[in-house]
Amino acid sequence: MIKTAQLNVTQIEPRLKHPTIFEHFDALVQGEAFEILNDHDPKPLYYQLLGERGNIFTWEYVENGPEWWRIRITKPAAVQEDTVGSIAAKDIRKADVFKKLGIDFCCGGKKSLQEAAESVGLNEQELKDQLARAEQQAHGSIAHDFDSWDLAFLSDYIHNVHHKYVREQGPIIEQLADKVAMRHGSEHRELLALAEGMHAFMADLYNHVKTEDEKLFPVIKQLVSGGQLQPSHIKETIATMEEEHEDAGNELRQFRALTRDYKLPANACNSYTYLFEKIKEFENDLFQHIHLENNVLFPKAIALSQN
Numbered sequence: 248m249i250k251t252a253q254l255n256v257t258q259i260e261p262r263l264k265h266p267t268i269f270e271h272f273d274a275l276v277q278g279e280a281f282e283i284l285n286d287h288d289p290k291p292l293y294y295q296l297l298g299e300r301g302n303i304f305t306w307e308y309v310e311n312g313p314e315w316w317r318i319r320i321t322k323p324a325a326v327q328e329d330t331v332g333s334i335a336a337k338d339i340r341k342a343d344v345f346k347k348l349g350i351d352f353c354c355g356g357k358k359s360l361q362e363a364a365e366s367v368g369l370n371e372q373e374l375k376d377q378l379a380r381a382e383q384q385a386h387g388s389i390a391h392d393f394d395s396w397d398l399a400f401l402s403d404y405i406h407n408v409h410h411k412y413v414r415e416q417g418p419i420i421e422q423l424a425d426k427v428a429m430r431h432g433s434e435h436r437e438l439l440a441l442a443e444g445m446h447a448f449m450a451d452l453y454n455h456v457k458t459e460d461e462k463l464f465p466v467i468k469q470l471v472s473g474g475q476l477q478p479s480h481i482k483e484t485i486a487t488m489e490e491e492h493e494d495a496g497n498e499l500r501q502f503r504a505l506t507r508d509y510k511l512p513a514n515a516c517n518s519y520t521y522l523f524e525k526i527k528e529f530e531n532d533l534f535q536h537i538h539l540e541n542n543v544l545f546p547k548a549i550a551l552s553q554n
């Protein structure tokens with residue numbers, strides 16, 4: 248049952264906006280929709296919803312500014328038969344489970360869950376349990392109060408969560424971009440440029456996180472434990488890191504322009520779809536990662552060095 252056909256977001260207390268919208272979204276059953284009304288484009292919500300609930304909704308601008316934005320959010324009706332391919336296309340977390348297990352859900356993969364489970368030596372229920380766990384992880388994500396964290400702890404968090412993510416997911420995306428460019432590049436030339444740009448982008452990013460892990464974060468930890476350092480030294484390193492963040496953001500914008508905001512052609516195969524979803528997920532994670540550095544870790548480290 249839909250609780251409210253239209254939700255006027257401007258009338259909700261700021262800290263309750265996103266939880267309220269999520270509550271409405273969770274109350275939808277497949278095939279139902281609700282609208283949100285806002286006085287600015289709520290695009291960040293789209294990414295948050297995609298990140299926390301997966302690719303299980305459609306986002307449609309009924310009104311697109313300049314004063315009001317009205318978005319219809321729909322949970323599409325269930326497909327008749329849940330094949331591995333359709334499950335992967337709807338929820339990127341489940342696609343990750345298939346990938347980890349070595350289940351092929353790409354072009355031509357029309358297997359049922361039972362067939363897929365058997366192909367990797369599991370029974371259907373075991374596979375369903377793994378998929379359900381992936382879904383729970385997404386729903387169980389909690390908001391951290393990063394601003395109150397000790398800087399050494401925050402550095403470790405960025406290293407263990409975001410840098411690890413870059414190192415693990417970067418090569419997967421590079422490989423996928425090559426595969427999709429090889430299969431579909433003759434018809435969609437932009438995929439060739441995307442794959443080439445992706446290799447350069449990731450190479451820069453691997454170097455960037457290496458510098459932070461090996462040079463900058465140890466210095467920040469030294470400061471936290473009372474060490475004295477030249478403020479100019481840490482300021483210069485941070486300025487370089489911030490410039491590189493800016494470059495990364497520009498490159499991501501270029502990828503979006505190349506792919507027209509990751510618009511998929513009609514009948515795009517699962518690899519094509521998966522690649523675009525993975526890049527969007529990566530972009531989302533990188534934005535949060537850079538936010539924690541630019542807006543929390545770096546300014547506090549500079550202030551600490553000047554004490």
Ligand SMILES: [Fe+2]
Nearest residue numbers: 405456459540
């Ligand atoms: Fe970083």
Ligand SMILES: [Fe+2]
Nearest residue numbers: 459488492540
């Ligand atoms: Fe960084």
